[in-house]
Amino acid sequence: MKLNPAQKTIVKAAITAVAMFAFVFWVMVPLYNVLCKVTGLNGKTDPEPYTSVPAAVDESRLITVQFLATNNKGMNWDFKPSVHQVKIHPGEIGSLSFYVRNPSDKDMVGQAIPSVSPFEATDFLHKTECFCFTSQPLEARGEKTMPLKIIVDQDLPKHIKKLTLSYTLFDITALDKRNGNKKRTAGL
Amino acid sequence: MSEHHHGPAKGLMRWVLTTNHKDIGSLYLWFSFAMFLLGGAMAMVIRAELFQPGLQIVQPEFFNQMTTMHGLIMVFGAVMPAFVGLANWMIPMMIGAPDMALPRMNNWSFWILPFAFALLVSTLFMEGGGPNFGWTFYAPLSTDYGPPSTTFFIFAVHMMGISSIMGAINVIATILNLRAPGMTLMKMPLFVWTWLVTAYLLIAVMPVLAGAVTMMLMDIHFGTSFFNAGGGGDPVLFQHVFWFFGHPEVYIMILPAFGIVSAIIPAFARKPLFGYTSMVYAVASIAFLSFIVWAHHMFTVGIPLVGEVFFMYATMLIAVPTGVKVFNWVATMFKGSLTFETPMLFAVAFVVLFTIGGFSGLMLSIAPADFQYHDTYFVVAHFHYVLVPGAIFAIFAGVYYWLPKWTGHMYDTALSKVHFWMSFIGMNLTFFPMHFVGLAGMPRRIPDYNMQFADFNMISSVGGFMFGVTQLLFLFIVIKCVRTGDKAEAKPWEGAHGLEWMVPSPAPYHTFSTPPEVK
Numbered sequence: 001m002k003l004n005p006a007q008k009t010i011v012k013a014a015i016t017a018v019a020m021f022a023f024v025f026w027v028m029v030p031l032y033n034v035l036c037k038v039t040g041l042n043g044k045t046d047p048e049p050y051t052s053v054p055a056a057v058d059e060s061r062l063i064t065v066q067f068l069a070t071n072n073k074g075m076n077w078d079f080k081p082s083v084h085q086v087k088i089h090p091g092e093i094g095s096l097s098f099y100v101r102n103p104s105d106k107d108m109v110g111q112a113i114p115s116v117s118p119f120e121a122t123d124f125l126h127k128t129e130c131f132c133f134t135s136q137p138l139e140a141r142g143e144k145t146m147p148l149k150i151i152v153d154q155d156l157p158k159h160i161k162k163l164t165l166s167y168t169l170f171d172i173t174a175l176d177k178r179n180g181n182k183k184r185t186a187g188l
Numbered sequence: 189m190s191e192h193h194h195g196p197a198k199g200l201m202r203w204v205l206t207t208n209h210k211d212i213g214s215l216y217l218w219f220s221f222a223m224f225l226l227g228g229a230m231a232m233v234i235r236a237e238l239f240q241p242g243l244q245i246v247q248p249e250f251f252n253q254m255t256t257m258h259g260l261i262m263v264f265g266a267v268m269p270a271f272v273g274l275a276n277w278m279i280p281m282m283i284g285a286p287d288m289a290l291p292r293m294n295n296w297s298f299w300i301l302p303f304a305f306a307l308l309v310s311t312l313f314m315e316g317g318g319p320n321f322g323w324t325f326y327a328p329l330s331t332d333y334g335p336p337s338t339t340f341f342i343f344a345v346h347m348m349g350i351s352s353i354m355g356a357i358n359v360i361a362t363i364l365n366l367r368a369p370g371m372t373l374m375k376m377p378l379f380v381w382t383w384l385v386t387a388y389l390l391i392a393v394m395p396v397l398a399g400a401v402t403m404m405l406m407d408i409h410f411g412t413s414f415f416n417a418g419g420g421g422d423p424v425l426f427q428h429v430f431w432f433f434g435h436p437e438v439y440i441m442i443l444p445a446f447g448i449v450s451a452i453i454p455a456f457a458r459k460p461l462f463g464y465t466s467m468v469y470a471v472a473s474i475a476f477l478s479f480i481v482w483a484h485h486m487f488t489v490g491i492p493l494v495g496e497v498f499f500m501y502a503t504m505l506i507a508v509p510t511g512v513k514v515f516n517w518v519a520t521m522f523k524g525s526l527t528f529e530t531p532m533l534f535a536v537a538f539v540v541l542f543t544i545g546g547f548s549g550l551m552l553s554i555a556p557a558d559f560q561y562h563d564t565y566f567v568v569a570h571f572h573y574v575l576v577p578g579a580i581f582a583i584f585a586g587v588y589y590w591l592p593k594w595t596g597h598m599y600d601t602a603l604s605k606v607h608f609w610m611s612f613i614g615m616n617l618t619f620f621p622m623h624f625v626g627l628a629g630m631p632r633r634i635p636d637y638n639m640q641f642a643d644f645n646m647i648s649s650v651g652g653f654m655f656g657v658t659q660l661l662f663l664f665i666v667i668k669c670v671r672t673g674d675k676a677e678a679k680p681w682e683g684a685h686g687l688e689w690m691v692p693s694p695a696p697y698h699t700f701s702t703p704p705e706v707k
Contacts, residue, residue, distance in 0.1 A: 006289050006365040013357040017391045024399025024429060029414065032425050039492055044422070072418065073333075113417045119490065170418025178411040 050126035057091035068166035101143035124153035207291035216273030223265030235652035251635035252320035259323025284368025289361035297354035304347035311337035327415035356390035370706035382447030431482035445582030456532035457524030470509035503553035534585035545573030566626025596694030597673030610658035617651025
């Protein structure tokens with residue numbers, strides 16, 4: 001089929017419009033996630049457990065790591081860390097736990113989303129064990145203690161002396177039902 | 189050939205079935221004016237509530253719906269369709285084409301709009317009310333916490349997007365393929381140039397908006413988590429996608445205005461436009477820069493220092509091509525034989541007031557200072573200064589400039605000057621005090637405010653009512669001009685140039701069936 005010049009213009013313009021729509025889903029979203037991962041933007045931490053590499057503990061400095069537990073709107077669980085802060089050397093493992101209780105009389109599923117501040121430290125706070133890697137089902141009136149193990153990287157920039165690791169707990173009961181308990185890592 | 193010379197069909201079906209660019213241009217212009225009055229009525233509700241501190245007239249929930257709908261209707265229903273209407277009317281006549289390249293699609297892109305806006309406005313009467321999350325509909329406000337009617341809002345935005353994209357494709361096809369022999373790209377009037385660039389912006393970013401609302405739709409109904417942190421998504425992603433659309437969108441609303449003003453100022457200064465070539469390159473540069481500055485709307489969400497610095501300087505860079513344009517307009521007027529007919533009054537007011545809006549934009553672009561200005565009335569003052577005396581004054585200027593060509597009558601010039609002065613004073617009274625309350629910290633989108641802001645808000649409200657009522661005078665002037673008035677000549681302005689003035693007034697139903705020769 002031979003197109004006249006006007007038809008060629010129209011086809012090109014229409015293809016551009018469709019391509020831009022696709023660009024949002026298949027370029028902007030993945031690109032944003034890659035950028036966040038590379039820069040630690042928004043304090044998004046790695047969704048997979050960290051395998052520790054053998055390296056000397058840097059005893060020359062002590063880093064304060066603070067813990068925050070927040071409920072997202074509509075989430076009614078009790079949620080709190082066992083300690084509010086630890087002081088550890090880079091390379092040393094810090095262990096603590098978070099306590100959750102479901103006060104409602106229905107079975108629910110929660111998902112904790114971590115965030116590190118300041119965000120330039122995001123890539124230097126590793127979690128070898130975390131309840132945030134998976135969703136957390138909890139039966140009605142149930143309670144549990146969820147362990148967390150962290151390591152502050154030896155390469156943490158010198159000027160950072162205090163980190164905050166905050167968790168926001170989301171109620172994903174409805175999402176979880178709909179998606180058949182699939183592991184929720186979409187977009188991470 | 190005889191079929192090319194028949195007049196319009198009779199009766200109402202003429203308007204439903206028409207494929208004539210002039211009919212469709214008129215439909216767009218009337219529709220946008222109706223939306224202007226509707227969005228304006230909502231602004232009156234906002235200003236009435238803010239007349240005094242405390243809650244008087246409406247509940248906060250309804251106030252939020254008013255601010256949201258006012259923004260959506262003015263952006264997508266009033267300003268954009270008005271420019272498309274002017275493009276439909278004027279582009280074929282300016283480039284010597286018989287019609288738009290795709291007349292049937294033209295009809296379709298218009299007739300989608302009334303349905304899109306009927307759908308959008310109907311949400312106000314649904315359970316839970318209409319959209320209440322601001323015209324920027326940030327997630328999760330619009331996803332997790334939006335009213336049930338959000339789905340209808342999403343479909344309305346989809347329809348507006350389809351209409352805009354079709355309109356833009358039509359404009360591009362017309363300009364690139366239907367120019368009269370001899371009309372090279374660098375001989376095109378600037379209104380045509382600015383619309384060509386605008387059309388490219390539209391096909392580049394309206395699909396991005398469609399993508400953003402589609403993701404919202406999927407998050408709300410299909411269990412995805414694009415913007416839901418609980419499912420691994422990120423609400424900040426929404427802001428990036430939205431403003432990647434949103435910043436070019438603000439240039440979509442101002443570039444055609446630049447084109448109109450660039451036609452009017454030379455006509456009433458009786459001098460050719462100063463720096464035509466630099467005007468074209470300035471428009472192209474502004475369009476390019478609009479794609480790399482979106483995060484200046486998000487300085488406070490927490491982006492890296494390099495990001496803040498990059499977006500700050502990139503934003504400031506836009507002042508350079510914009511400054512070139514303002515310089516050229518002033519240079520065109522310099523030592524010209526100026527007369528101040530109504531189109532010129534609006535055009536001069538455009539240059540002065542748009543520049544004020546540009547300067548407050550520069551203030552906002554300074555990342556560290558933006559933390560103070562963010563989400564205050566200073567932002568409201570800024571974007572109303574670029575949109576009201578920017579986009580809307582340019583539309584008024586264009587209408588007053590070409591109305592004799594459209595109707596064949598000269599309008600009531602005395603009344604039109606009253607319209608100008610009332611709009612000018614009303615608009616400044618409304619928006620200038622907002623700079624002060626904004627700098628003092630009054631937040632936007634809140635129905636109540638601290639006592640300290642009371643006097644300035646009362647002044648703003650009085651100005652707002654004045655500006656609002658004055659627009660009914662505009663309606664009267666236009667209707668009067670359509671029905672009666674002194675016979676307008678083919679070229680009613682002695683300094684005007686361009687192919688559109690070669691056809692008689694009123695412009696015949698079909699013009700340039702044989703292309704004119706352009707030297």
